[in-house]
Amino acid sequence: MTTTADLQTVLSRCGIDLPRYSGHDISVHSPIDGAEIARLAALPVAQMPQVIDRATQAFEQWRLVPAPVRGELVRLWGEELRRAKADIGHVISCEVGKIVQEGLGEVQEGVDICEFAVGLSRQLHGKTIVSERPGHRIMEQYHPLGPVAIITAFNFPSAVFAWNAAIALVCGNPVIFKPSEKAALSGLATFKALERAIEQFGNRAPAGLAQIVLGTSDVAEALVDSPQIALVSATGSTPMGRTVGPKLAARFGKRILELGGNNAMVVTPAADLDLAVRAIVFSAVGTAGQRCTTLRRLIVHRDIKQALLDKLLPAYRSLRIGDPLQAGTLVGPLIDKASFDAMQHSIEQAQQQGGQLLAGGQRQLEQSFPHGFYVAPAIVDMPAQTAIVQHETFAPLLYVLSYDELAQAIALNNDVPQGLSSCIFSNDLREVETFLGAAGSDCGMANVNIGPSGAEIGGAFGGEKETGGDRESGSDAWKQYMRRTTNTINYSRELPLAQGIQFE
Amino acid sequence: MTTTADLQTVLSRCGIDLPRYSGHDISVHSPIDGAEIARLAALPVAQMPQVIDRATQAFEQWRLVPAPVRGELVRLWGEELRRAKADIGHVISCEVGKIVQEGLGEVQEGVDICEFAVGLSRQLHGKTIVSERPGHRIMEQYHPLGPVAIITAFNFPSAVFAWNAAIALVCGNPVIFKPSEKAALSGLATFKALERAIEQFGNRAPAGLAQIVLGTSDVAEALVDSPQIALVSATGSTPMGRTVGPKLAARFGKRILELGGNNAMVVTPAADLDLAVRAIVFSAVGTAGQRCTTLRRLIVHRDIKQALLDKLLPAYRSLRIGDPLQAGTLVGPLIDKASFDAMQHSIEQAQQQGGQLLAGGQRQLEQSFPHGFYVAPAIVDMPAQTAIVQHETFAPLLYVLSYDELAQAIALNNDVPQGLSSCIFSNDLREVETFLGAAGSDCGMANVNIGPSGAEIGGAFGGEKETGGDRESGSDAWKQYMRRTTNTINYSRELPLAQGIQFE
Amino acid sequence: MTTTADLQTVLSRCGIDLPRYSGHDISVHSPIDGAEIARLAALPVAQMPQVIDRATQAFEQWRLVPAPVRGELVRLWGEELRRAKADIGHVISCEVGKIVQEGLGEVQEGVDICEFAVGLSRQLHGKTIVSERPGHRIMEQYHPLGPVAIITAFNFPSAVFAWNAAIALVCGNPVIFKPSEKAALSGLATFKALERAIEQFGNRAPAGLAQIVLGTSDVAEALVDSPQIALVSATGSTPMGRTVGPKLAARFGKRILELGGNNAMVVTPAADLDLAVRAIVFSAVGTAGQRCTTLRRLIVHRDIKQALLDKLLPAYRSLRIGDPLQAGTLVGPLIDKASFDAMQHSIEQAQQQGGQLLAGGQRQLEQSFPHGFYVAPAIVDMPAQTAIVQHETFAPLLYVLSYDELAQAIALNNDVPQGLSSCIFSNDLREVETFLGAAGSDCGMANVNIGPSGAEIGGAFGGEKETGGDRESGSDAWKQYMRRTTNTINYSRELPLAQGIQFE
C-alpha cells in the first residue's frame, strides 16, 4: 500500500500544511483500506460569528470590484486547478475511493466551471425593457447577493465546491466552504488552489473572501441560521433538505438544494443495446454507485429484457473491483461500513418485496482490506416498483423493472419522490421526444442515449420534487447567486402613471 | 348613497349570480359606508380534496394543449376584462374602496397581462446549448408545472389574480383562486370573466381548469399543504409568508411570495421638487396607503427638507377625501376599523419614539359615514429610523427622515427588514446610478423619478428580504410557473463521457 | 361564376372604395377565369419623394410613442383582421387563386403575428452588461430604425405585409407597402384593416405612419434607392435580390430579403410513409406549388422509393383541381400563363435531362376556363440532380431523386443554390439529428416529419445562400427592424481606460 505514504507528499504539494489543521475532532479515513489518514481539528461553532462577519465585511468590498476583474481571480483559480489536477485527483481517490479517472474528471469539472465563469464575468446579463410611458425606460440589473455558504457531501468533495464558488465569486459574493467531514482533505486541497489564486490576485481580493470551515454539523447549522448568509448551497440527502429548506424559508434566506436522486433509465425495443449496456455499467457502478445521479432503476421493455440482461450480467461479472488507485480498476470501495450495511439492508428489503438478486451484492476483498468495504455491484430484478425501489440507497444497487407501453415506463420513471436525472435509450424519435416532452420525465435532467450521470457544466444541474428544485452550474444558474432589481427610470418632466391612471 | 343599489346590477352584469354564492360564512362590507353588501358561503375545507383533484386531472390534459392555443384562452379573457372594465372597476371601488381611476387601472393591469401572456405563448424560450461531446447536443425545455394556487390579499383583488392566472394558464397550469374574504366579489367578478372566456374557448379547456374557492384561512392552508399543488403564489403579510414558506419548503413545493413592503423615496438636492411632491402624494396616499408598494418612508436631504415640506404639506391639506365613487375623490376609506386602529397605534408609537405629526392622522367624515373609516393621510417627521418606522403599517402614514450624505440615505433605505420597492428623485446621474448600483438600494424594484408604486407589467414585480424574494408579472417571471429540464441528446454511435473520463 | 359579382361586395366590405384607386396602369386578373377584376392607377414615381417624406416625418413622432402604446395599434389591427378574415381570404382566393382554406390561413397568419407583436411591445429586450471598470455599467438598447419599405410578391399578398408591418410598427417604424401588381387588391384589403385600426387608435398615430403604394417596379426602385428608407424588406425572386441587395449595400441601407427556395424532403426507410405522403401532397401542390417553401425535391431512399410512389401517385391522381372557391378543391389555378409556360418548359428540360414524367403536367379545365391556367401537379423522376432540378420553377412540379446513404441525401439537399426550407421524414433519432446538425441541412428551416412549408410565426422565417440570409416573423427577427446601441456609462469620478491602459 503506497496510499498513505504518497498522500502526505501529495497533500504537501497541494499546499496543505497538515499540522496546522490537526486536532482530535474529525477522523478522516481512506475507504481504500479504512486507515485513518488525518485527524483534524473542528472549528468550534462559537467562532462562526467571526467567520461570518469576515465574509460580510468582504462582501462590502467585493461587490464593488468589477465583475470581469472578479473573473480574473476565477481564471487564476482555474489555472491552479489545472496545474494541481493530478494531485487533487489523487487526494480524492485516497479519501473517497474514486478511481483515478474519476478523481481527475472531478478536478476537470472545476477547471471547466472556472472557464465558464470567466466567460460569465463579462455577461451577467439583465434585460433592458421598453416602457409604456414616454420618457421612461426599464432595465433589470443583477447585483451581488452577499456571503454564500457552500455545504457539500463526501461524494463530490471538489467539483461541487468549485461549481458553486466559481459562480459565486464571479457574481460578487464571498464564500464559506463547509466540506463533508468524510472528505475534508479533498475540499482543503481544492480550497488551497483558490487560496493560491487569491494570493496572485493580490489586494483586490478583500480578506475573508473565501473561507473554509472544517467542522461538524453545528457549523453547517450556524451557516443555515445566520441572517448574514444570503445563500446556502447545500448538497446532501433529502432529510437534510427537509430541515434546511424550512429554516431558510423562515428567515427568507435563499437556497440551492441538491438532494437525493433515484435515477432511472428507460430502455426501449428501439435502443442500441450495446450502447445501453455501456451506459448502464458506467452510470450504475461508477463512483461505486455513490453519485447523486447514479443509475438506480432500469426500466426495460419486457420484450428485450432478457436480451439486455444477457449482455449486462456478463459485463457486471467482468468488472474489476479493487484499489481505485490501480490502473484498470473500475469499482472502488464504498465510503464506509454504514454504506455497506445500508446496501445489504436494501437488498434484503428488495428480496422481501419480491425481488430476485441477479448479480453482486457480496462484499469483496475482505481479506486484503479488512477495513475497506468493497462490494460487487448488485442487480435486483423487481416485480414492481415497491417501497425500497422508491428509496435512494447510496450504493451500486440497480433495480430492474419491466414495462409494456412507453406511458407505463414514464409513469414508473416519475413515480418516485425524487426528481433529479433520467434517461431513455432509444433510437425512435417519437419515444425519445415523448420522454422529453411535457408528459414525459419529470426530472430536472432527462437524457437520450447517455446515462443519467455525468452532466456537462454547460447545462443547468439539479432536480425537481424531493431533489430540491434548484439549479447550479451552467446555463443561467448564475442568476440564483445574484439579486435582481427592476429599475424604471423617468427622464421626462412629467409623471404619467402606469395603466393610464389619472390622479390629479 | 347609490353604491349598494347599483352594485347588484353591476354584479349581475359581471355574471355573478349572487344567490348561488350566498351563505352565512363570509360577510362582505363596503368600506365606503361599512354596509354589508353580500353574505357568502364559505367552501367547507372538507371539499378541498375534490377541488384539488379536479385541478390535478385538468393538468393532465391542459399541459398537452399547445401553448399558443392556451394563449388563445388568455386572449379571450383579456377581451372579456376589457369589455367588463368599468363594471369590475366599480365592484372593486365598492368592495375595497378604491377611487374610480384606481379601480379601472387595476382591471387594465389584467388586460395588459393577458396581452403580455399571449405574446409569451409563442415563446416560453429555453436554450439550445452546444455540447462538449461529438454527436451530442443539449437543450433546455420549460414544461407545465402543475396546479397553481393563487391566494390574494384584499388590496389588489383583481389584478394579482390576473397577473398570476394569465401567466399560469399560458404556461400550462390549472389555477385555483382563493381571494381575500374582504374582496371576494371583486375576485369573483374577475373570475367570471375568465369563465366566460373558457366557455367561448370550448372543449379544449378541461373541466377544472380554473376554480375559485371562497373560504377562510383553512381553505388557503389546504392549498399550501397539498402535495398536488405545484406552486403557491401568495400575496399578503410577512407573518403569512413566514408560515407558508417553511411549509412549502418542507414538502418541496414551489412558491411565489409577495409580502410586506416598507418602501422609501430618497429626495436629493438635485431633485425636481415639484415632480417629487406629485409622486409622493400619489404613492403615499393612493389606494389610501394600502398598496404593498405604497410610499412609507421619505428620506430627504437635510438642505431641502423644509422646502419639500413647504410644498408637500399644502398638497396633503388639499387632498379630496371621501366617497371613492365620486369624481374628484383622491383618498377613499381604509378597508376597516382594524386598519384605522393600527394606523392610530403607529402614529402614537411614532410620537413616543420622537416623531412629530406634521399632517393628518385624524378620522374624517365620521358623521356621513359612521361605519366607514376615512382618515386624513398622515406625515410624521422622525428624528431617526426607529422601530415603528421599520414596521409596515398598511395605511397612509408617511415618515420623514433626513440625511446628509447619499450613502446615509441608501443605508436608511436598506435598513428595514422588507425589500420591495424604492426610488430616488434626483437629476444627478451619479446619485441615480449609485442608488441603482451594487451598493445601492437592496430592493427588488428601484426607480428613478417615479414613486415606488405603480409598476408596469413588463418588468418583474417582487422584492427581496422579508418581501419574499420571488417575482411575478413581466420579464422572465413566467419561468417560476414552469419546470425546467436539461436534455443532453446523444445521436452518435459512441458513448463519450463528460470531462473526458475514460471508463472501459 | 359568382366570383366577380361577389368580389365587388366583399371589396366594399373590406373598405376598398375601388373607384378611388381606378386607373389604366395596373390590370388585375383573377387566375380563376382570367377575367380582369380591377384596373388600377399606378402611383407616378415622381410622387415617391412625398410618400417617403411623409414616412420620414411620421418617424420623428412614432419613435417617441412608447412601444406598448404602439402595440395597442397593432392589437387593433389584429382585431380588424380577425373580423375581416373571411372577406380578405375571399379576395386572396379571387386574386391569386388560393383555395378557401389557404386564403383564411393566410389572414390567420396576420392575426397571429399581430398578437405576437403585441407581446413584443413590452419586451424589445436589450441586455444589461457588467463593466470591467468600477463605477461603470454597460447596456444595450434597441431603438426605432426609420421608415420600412415592404415589397411583397403575389403569392402571399396579405401575410407577408402583416408579418413585416406588425413587427415594424411595434418597433417604432412607419411602413410603406408596395404589393405585387398581381395581388394589389389583397394587399389593399389587408392595408385597409390597418387603416381602420389607425383610425380607432386616433391621433397618437402620426400622418404617414402607414402608406400603400400601388405601382410598378419603378416605385419599388424608388424605395430601394432612397436613403430615407432605413430598411427594405423584399420578398421575391433571387434575381430581384441580386439587384436589390447590392443597391442597399452601396448606400448602407438595411435589408430583409426573402428570395427563392428549392425545398427538399428526405424520406428515409424509417419514415412513416403515410404521414410522408400527406405532407408531400400538401407541401408540393398546396397553393398550386407557388409558395416559396413549396416542396420541389423529394429525396427518397432507394429501398422505399417504389413503395412511396405507390402511395403518392394515387394521391396525386385523386387531387381535386378546380375553382379554388369551391369546397373540396385542393388545387387552384396558376397565377398566369407565363407561370404555366415556365412549368411546361421545366418539364421538358427535365425530360431532356433524363427525367421521366410520372404524373401530371397537363393543363386542366381548359374548356371551362379558357383563360385560367389549371394544371395537374407533376412528378418527375430524375436520375440525378441536374441543372433544371437546381432551378426553382414556381409551380407544382416535384422532382424525385433517390439515395443510398443519408450523407448522400444531405448532400443532395444542400447542393442547390437556394437555402430556404427542408425536411426529413424519419422516426430514426440518429437520422433526424444528423439532418438537423452542423453537417446536416444548410437551410434556414429544417423540419422533421412535417413538410417544408407552413411555418408557424413563433420561429424565425428565412433562408440561407441565394434565399437571402435574412429572417422575419418570430423569434428575435424583430431585431432587424431596430438599430442597436451599446452604452457604457461612467458614474464614477474617475476615468479608467479599458484594457487597463494608463494614459497620463
Place this chain on the structure above:
Amino acid sequence: MTTTADLQTVLSRCGIDLPRYSGHDISVHSPIDGAEIARLAALPVAQMPQVIDRATQAFEQWRLVPAPVRGELVRLWGEELRRAKADIGHVISCEVGKIVQEGLGEVQEGVDICEFAVGLSRQLHGKTIVSERPGHRIMEQYHPLGPVAIITAFNFPSAVFAWNAAIALVCGNPVIFKPSEKAALSGLATFKALERAIEQFGNRAPAGLAQIVLGTSDVAEALVDSPQIALVSATGSTPMGRTVGPKLAARFGKRILELGGNNAMVVTPAADLDLAVRAIVFSAVGTAGQRCTTLRRLIVHRDIKQALLDKLLPAYRSLRIGDPLQAGTLVGPLIDKASFDAMQHSIEQAQQQGGQLLAGGQRQLEQSFPHGFYVAPAIVDMPAQTAIVQHETFAPLLYVLSYDELAQAIALNNDVPQGLSSCIFSNDLREVETFLGAAGSDCGMANVNIGPSGAEIGGAFGGEKETGGDRESGSDAWKQYMRRTTNTINYSRELPLAQGIQFE
C-alpha cells in the same frame, strides 16, 4: 535608435522566421523613423484558390469538433497572447507607432476576447420555442458558417484579428487573415501565437484551420469574391465598404463591415469639465488620432466653451510627442506621410470653411526623425459643421462646435454620414438619457462620461450608417459568425397544419 535592432530579436521571440516571409513586394516601415524594417513577399493571387480550398476542407472537420473543444484551442491562444504580450506590443509600437501602453492594451484585448470566447464555447445559445401544434416543438440552432476572411486595417493590427478569429474559431469556422500591408509584422506576431496554440492543441485542429495571407489588395479581393468564403469581416474605410458590401450582397455572402467613424463628444453645462478634458485628450490624441473611434468633433455648450478650452488647450500644449517606445510619450507618429498630408489638407479646408486653428497642426521632431511624421494634435474651432467636419480625417484633428440646446447638439452629433461612436459628458440625468434614447445619438455606441474610444470587449462593437451597420466582439455579435436554423419537429402521428388550415 534601438528600435530596429531590438525588433529583430523580438520578432524572433514571436516565432517569426523573417527570411521565410522575405521578398520584394511589401515594404514595411516603422513610422517612428521611417526606416524600412522588413521587406516581405506578397502571396501571388493565383495561389488564393488553394488557400481558400484548404480553409474549405478544414471547415468540413472543424464544424464537427464540439464547440467547447474548439474553445480549448482559443484558450490556448489566449495563454500564448498573455505570454507574448510585451513582445507583440513592442512589434505594434515599432510598426504602427503606438505608445507602449497602447501596444500592450491592444494585445490585452486579444487576451480578453479569447477568455470571452471560451465562455461562449459552452453557450452559443439558440432558443427552444413552443409550437401551436400538439406533439410538435420548435428549436433554433446556431451552426458553423464556413471559412471567414478577416481583413484588417493598420491601426489595430492585432486586436481586430483576435476579436474576429477568437469568435470565428469557437463558432466552428476556419479563418484566413489578411493584415494591412502597413502592419504585416504585428499581424504575423499575433498569428504566430495562434499557430503555437494550434500546435499544442494537436491533431484535433485540421490543416488549414488558420491561415495568414500577406499580400496586396488583389488578395483581399479574391477573398471577397470567392463563394467559398462564407463571411468577410473587413475593417477599413467607407469607400472600401462601399465596394466590398455590394460585391458580397451580389453573391449572398455574409459580411461584417467596420468602416469610418466621425465620433463626437457633447459637453453640457452639467459636465465635470476636468473629467471631460482628460477624456478628450485620450480619445482625440490617443493612437495619434488614428482609431476608428477617435474623438473628432467636440460639441460644447456655448456657455462653457471657453472654460473648457481654457483647460483643454494647456493640456494639449503639455502633451509629450515623440518616440512611442519611450516612457512618458503620449503621442507617437502618424503612420506615414500621406496621413500627415491629409491632415494638413483638412486643416486648410477647415480654415477656408471658417475655422480657426486653436492648437497644433505643425509637424514635430522633423530634425530627429526626418522620415517620421510627428504632428502636434490640432484643435480647430468651427463656426458650423461644414463639409470638412463631416469628413473623417484619420489624424489627431479635433473640431470644436458649439450649441445652445441639447436637441441641437444631438442633431450635430447625428448630422454626419458615419455612425460609429459618440458620447456625452454630463451629470444631468435628463440630458444623458435623452442622448441615449430613441431620439438621441444615432451611433452604434453612445457613452456617458467616457470618450467614444476604448470599448470593452463585453459589448457589441460597431456602428450604423456609413460605418457599416454590423457588430463584432462581445454581446451576441457571435451570431454573425454562425448560420441559424429553425427546426420544427413533429413527433406525433398526425400532420396538423399551421394556422389551422384544413387540407384533406
